[in-house]
Amino acid sequence: MSRRLRRATAVLGLCAVLGGVPVGVPAAAVQLRAEPAPPVVTADQVMPHLYALQRIADGAGGNRAHGTRGYRGSVAYVKAQLDRAGFRTTLHRFTHAGAAGYNLVADWPGGDPGHVLFAGAHLDSVEDGPGINDNGSGAAALLATALEVSKAGLATDRHLRFAWWGAEEQGMVGSTAYVRDLSAAERDRIDVYVNVDMAGTRDIRQWLVVHDDPSAARAFEEYFAARNLPTFEIGVGGSDHVSFGDAGIPVGGFATGIDDCTHEVCDRVENVDPRTETISTNAVISAVWQLIARH
Ligand SMILES: [Zn+2]
Known part of the structure; x- marks a missing residue:
């Protein structure tokens, strides 16, 4: 030759x-x-969801807790946007403390059903307040991410599923019920579960990154490091990812931490820092874009 x-x-x-x-x-x-670069959203694409959840709480006696009109209104708000964006949504029903509870599950069509990337956030508040940072902020970050997936017409390698959990504040009841109702085979198909519980904390000191699934931890740590934002490594605990972790599913995610208004009447939309909320949302978008490809 x-x-x-x-x-x-x-x-x-x-x-x-x-x-x-x-x-x-x-x-x-x-x-x-x-692998196209992930989209980047501005506060204008995230904060309106938080104002909407605030209005829902204001019109329902000041909270969005399990079993209340405020919670059902929150589910209806998120579901309507997902349905319009082309997600296949389902309500997973459970009963707790004598009241019907709901998890809202949304599947993005396509991807390998044998390898699922799952992202979730709890949508309920405590009874004492509207729960806009805890956890309207995580729910809004997730919704904004889902809408970007739709806008991009994202072709995924793994199958992509989102969920908004009910009754987290009662002890992770909704996510526990969901995982319990999965068959062993369905649990096996979930490659990684990523959780966001509080995304817009005022006067944030650091992003608390869950270190369990190495690829998820790396995706978030690299995102924040590239922007010189401080992080702190945490284990599996404190929110709905525990339900998945306890079932042997690798988990990831982050939280922006509690503040003086957590679980209080003052956890209103004014209690959310738009800059932190936007950074957190873009971190979720970036991680989804990265983890949706199977390397
Ligand atoms: Zn929470």
């Missing part, structure tokens, strides 16, 4: 591997082409 022929063969081989990407494109550009 002549030197020139050998080069031609090598080029042909490269083309076959890359599926026809033009020769001479630098490796970094090829990588970008295969």
Whole structure:
């Protein structure tokens, strides 16, 4: 084989591997082409969800707790947006303390059903307040992420599922019921579960990153490190990811931490820092874009 022929063969081989990407494109550009950069949202794409949840609480006696009109209104608000955006939504019903509870589950069509990336946030508040940072903020970050997935028409490798949990404040009741109702085979199909519980804490000191699933921990740590934002490593505890972790499912996620208004009447939309909320949302978007590909 002549030197020139050998080069031609090598080029042909490269083309076959890359599926026809033009020769001479630098490796970094090829990588970008295969995995489009995640979108970046502004506060205007996140905060309106928090104002909506505040209005729902204001119109329902000041809270969005399990078994109340405020909770059902919150579910209706999130579900309507997901339905419009092309998600397949289902309500998973459970009973707690004599009242019907609901988890809202949303599947993005496509992806390998044998390998699920699952992201969740609790949608209920305590009875003492509207729960806009805890956890309207996480619920809004997740909803904004889902709407970006829809807008991008994201083609996923793993199957992508979101959930908004009920009755977390009563002891992670909704997510526990959901995981309990899964078959062993269905649990096995969940590669990783990512949780967001409080995303817009005022005077945030650090993003508390769950370290369990290594790929999820890396996705969040790298996101915050690249922006010189402080993080603190935490274990599995404190919110709905425990329900998944206890079932042997690898988990990840983060929280922005409690503040003086957590579980209080003052946990209103004014208690959420739009900048922190927006950064947190973009961290979720970035992680979903990264984890949805199976490497
Ligand atoms: Zn919470």
